[in-house]
Amino acid sequence: MKRIHFVFVILGLLWISGIALYMSSRQKVEQSIQEEQTKPIQGTRTDKKKLHCDYIDMVYTWVNGSDPKHIDSRTMRSGNTRHSSPGNNRYRDLMGLKYSLRSIKKFAPWIKNVWVVSASQYPTWFDPSSDEVKFIFHEDYYSNQDDLPTFNSNSIESNFYSLPKEVSDCFIYFNDDIFFGAPVSVSDFWDSDAGQAIYKSSWTAPQSKEKQSNIWHACIAYTNDLLNNIWEVDNKNRHYASHGHQFFTREIFDRMYQDLEPEFKKTSANPFRTAHDLQIPFLYLAYVTRFYATYEPTPINYYALIMDDHEKMKKEFAKILAKKPKTVCLNDGLSPDKPNTKVVDELEKFFETYLPERGSWEKSN
Ligand SMILES: *[C@@H]1O[C@H](CO)[C@@H](O)[C@H](O)[C@H]1NC(C)=O
Numbered sequence: 001m002k003r004i005h006f007v008f009v010i011l012g013l014l015w016i017s018g019i020a021l022y023m024s025s026r027q028k029v030e031q032s033i034q035e036e037q038t039k040p041i042q043g044t045r046t047d048k049k050k051l052h053c054d055y056i057d058m059v060y061t062w063v064n065g066s067d068p069k070h071i072d073s074r075t076m077r078s079g080n081t082r083h084s085s086p087g088n089n090r091y092r093d094l095m096g097l098k099y100s101l102r103s104i105k106k107f108a109p110w111i112k113n114v115w116v117v118s119a120s121q122y123p124t125w126f127d128p129s130s131d132e133v134k135f136i137f138h139e140d141y142y143s144n145q146d147d148l149p150t151f152n153s154n155s156i157e158s159n160f161y162s163l164p165k166e167v168s169d170c171f172i173y174f175n176d177d178i179f180f181g182a183p184v185s186v187s188d189f190w191d192s193d194a195g196q197a198i199y200k201s202s203w204t205a206p207q208s209k210e211k212q213s214n215i216w217h218a219c220i221a222y223t224n225d226l227l228n229n230i231w232e233v234d235n236k237n238r239h240y241a242s243h244g245h246q247f248f249t250r251e252i253f254d255r256m257y258q259d260l261e262p263e264f265k266k267t268s269a270n271p272f273r274t275a276h277d278l279q280i281p282f283l284y285l286a287y288v289t290r291f292y293a294t295y296e297p298t299p300i301n302y303y304a305l306i307m308d309d310h311e312k313m314k315k316e317f318a319k320i321l322a323k324k325p326k327t328v329c330l331n332d333g334l335s336p337d338k339p340n341t342k343v344v345d346e347l348e349k350f351f352e353t354y355l356p357e358r359g360s361w362e363k364s365n
Pocket of ligand 1: 122
């Protein structure tokens with residue numbers, strides 16, 4: 001090969017590699033632009049903060065709405081009798097708490113402390129000297145005592161940021177209509193590496209104006225608007241939290257309270273639900289998914305509505321006993337004033353079959 005040809009070959013090679021270099025650097029630029037655009041606002045999943053839990057407690061809210069004192073104070077506070085019906089199913093007690101407490105011992109013995117938040121009431125079957133289950137009265141943790149008495153679960157939950165220090169930083173939250181139906185493990189709720197387990201409902205906010213005539217949907221739509229304002233986004237697809245158990249942490253409650261203090265105070269001051277209340281499970285889910293590491297296990301909750309149809313309920317209870325879901329929510333849909341007593345008896349039979357082991361906190365009689 002002549003020397004001149006050799007020089008051409010070298011020049012050619014340099015030219016080709018120059019183009020290759022240029023192309024690859026362009027590709028890198030394009031790639032990084034693309035990465036920039038697809039990067040979630042708060043960074044990738046892995047650099048999201050992980051919630052820390054030393055141990056996990058259980059917190060219930062419970063009320064006995066048939067207690068004459070409770071009825072009186074409800075009537076006084078509302079100034080009318082709309083809220084005074086003894087059977088008003090928002091306040092009715094179907095013995096759910098009694099059996100739910102039994103279910104912790106049986107299916108979630110790793111839960112450290114059990115707390116019941118109530119309006120200075122104890123259930124008649126409960127022995128207050130128990131050190132396995134402790135009560136927290138509203139007046140023990142509300143920062144503004146003028147907000148009491150309250151009959152509004154939104155208000156009760158909006159004060160969770162100031163629960164007594166003895167309550168763990170991480171806790172499972174049950175209304176008194178939820179119980180464990182099979183063994184559950186910590187990782188159904190939280191994992192030190194993956195963060196918090198989340199359970200979303202298929203509902204998203206906001207629902208139609210029609211739906212929002214229901215106050216629960218209205219509170220969620222209202223809370224969703226607040227979030228869009230503070231985060232300057234237009235999110236029309238924010239998921240509701242699944243109806244059932246919740247998992248709450250103080251870290252997120254502190255952050256929510258810092259961002260929305262006036263709203264927390266307003267909700268706390270409403271003795272009955274209003275369409276402009278914060279809806280805490282929805283708010284919490286929005287915060288935890290935006291700022292913290294989360295994962296979505298297969299749903300563990302079974303939801304059923306208790307209705308006056310006895311035959312239907314017998315089948316429903318049999319189904320639950322056969323399926324044994326990890327958590328069961330039995331929502332009270334019985335008629336407000338004349339619940340079918342056959343269904344109420346059937347429910348107790350169902351509970352006694354499922355969870356016959358009495359707790360040390362139950363009065364012996
Ligand atoms: C609720 O209060 C009523 C009236 O005082 C009482 O008869 C009933 O046993 C109470 N229920 C529970 C679970 O404490």
